[in-house]
Amino acid sequence: MYAVTDPTTGEITATYPTATDAEVSAAVDAAHAATAWGRTGSVAERAALLRRLGELHTERRAELAASIVQEMGKPLAEAEGEVDFCADIYGYYADHAEEYLADEPIGVVSGPGTAVIRRSPVGALLGIMPWNFPAYQVARFAAPNLAIGNTIVLKHAPQCPATAALLEKLFAEAGFPAGAYVNVYATNEQIADVIADPRIQGVSLTGSERAGSAVAEIAGRHLKKVVLELGGSDPFIVLATDDLDAVVESAVAARLDNTGQACNAAKRFVVLDHLHDAFVERFTAKLLAGETGAPLSSAAAAENLGRQVDAAVAQGATLHSTGERRGAYFPAGVLTGLTTEHAAAREELFGPVAMVFTASDEEDAVRIANDTPYGLGSYLFTNDPSQAERVADRIEAGMVFVNGVGAEGAELPFGGVKRSGFGRELGRPGIEEFVNKKLIRTIV
Incomplete structure (x- = not known):
């Protein structure tokens, strides 16, 4: 054993x-x-x-x-x-x-x-x-x-x-x-x-x-x-930015932490529609280029993630990936075309695969972010301080990180709802x- x-x-x-x-x-x-x-x-x-x-x-x-x-x-x-x-x-x-x-x-x-x-x-x-x-x-x-x-x-x-x-x-x-x-x-x-x-x-x-x-x-x-x-299936919410490339860098880091095998890794990326296409293009390119080259913890873990990804594609999502699945190795990928009606939206994908959702406005972004059985961590990116305070207060999670990732510390409490x-x-x-x-x- x-x-x-x-x-x-x-x-x-x-x-x-x-x-x-x-x-x-x-x-x-x-x-x-x-x-x-x-x-x-x-x-x-x-x-x-x-x-x-x-x-x-x-x-x-x-x-x-x-x-x-x-x-x-x-x-x-x-x-x-x-x-x-x-x-x-x-x-x-x-x-x-x-x-x-x-x-x-x-x-x-x-x-x-x-x-x-x-x-x-x-x-x-x-x-x-x-x-x-x-x-x-x-x-x-x-x-x-x-x-x-x-x-x-x-x-x-x-x-x-x-x-x-x-x-x-x-x-x-x-x-x-x-x-x-x-x-x-x-x-x-x-x-x-x-x-x-x-x-x-x-x-x-x-x-x-x-x-x-x-x-x-x-x-x-x-x-x-x-x-x-x-x-956790932590949301990464993109509402407003003057530097989309910097946000994309943070998004890639948040998804590839521990080869995507972290409970508090960003897994659902919720992006306002006017930023969506540019975000997906840059995020996909950077995520695939940032492939760690490390395996998942086991072949069984890779097989389970594969079943989830295949089910999402069967329900109409599109997978953007260039790698090959092999044993415990699972290539980085981005799933687009998702809504909260997809089964994957309510699951935890434990590996280097990101789910991207389009939001029409701030209210819609909060709705999508909270439409999950999980409530561990979350990430919020905006250059509007009042919006950051307002939205952070409405996110149903134990932790909210505003305009940053990898910001955990020994002095900061960790846990969820x-x-x-x-x-x-x-x-x-x-x-x-x-x-x-x-x-x-x-x-x-």
Whole structure:
């Protein structure tokens, strides 16, 4: 089940044994035992461990990046950038943990005395991570929760066992005690039992709608809090510009991030009709020329994207592409002639294929952008500041980026609405999800 399959060749280069039930139980035992460390140590001590962990990511950058490339095909420069972002995240929480977890005084108006909110750990957590950002997804879950003093049982994607093992090793080398971060090669059935275990206090999952629904159902039955970051079909809205070429450059970057395999990558391009033809011409040329040359994560992923593209063409869309599908390789392409009535308009295309929609005016653009079951991120391009503020407020998404792409940061909360999930990671909101906000009222 857990195997490293080189997507460039389809060759299985390494296999890892799936955990036994006893090993899964031992992982939970260890995480639960380590909660004593989280409850008794200081925030400053935990912050120092996070800082060292970030430094280790920098020191082992080449090794981590190579593992990511081999397991899921990410271009090397992007894998190196992912590792750098992880280092930033660990450093950010090391810098801000004491500030974010400090006692919060409450002005008492109901009588004498004082009151504070004290933030403390809830205990052991389960993280279920995907393959598309093997190190970054772990960082944004682990960093704030280890800063709090929570402990972590981590189930990584079956495609990423080598990176999972390397990350666990880095946590140990950074000085985290045994059980603070435990990697486990578990099956879905075993994970269902872990969620039900009373010692597990919460679950964070990044993955598909189907996986999110299954995890949330089990967690709900056992009264466990869940944070879900699921799929996205983010709109890239073009309303007004003095520099269409610059907008096109941003559009290409937004679609080809991670070879198009990012939940918050721009996937639906909504362009006002007076800009549409020029945008499509330049965007198509640049997108095809900007082909990364990297494979998708697997041949199965390419086959699934192919079925979606073929279905859209069968429904009347036009595919603009010059490449050839081969194994896990899927050529960049642009689908035009789409409306919100097409099935593809309500799907997530996970790969380097863009969908372009024509909007008659601002109102129509907002309608198209919001006509999706998803609500993760969005991109808005206009040179009219009042229009930017007005439209950004109306977009139904957890994130709106105005006149820019690739603008994520450790300090900026990440998460969505609708079928893209709920809860937030990163920034101050990311440290507020799995924490006991304990009221301490003292009568003087």
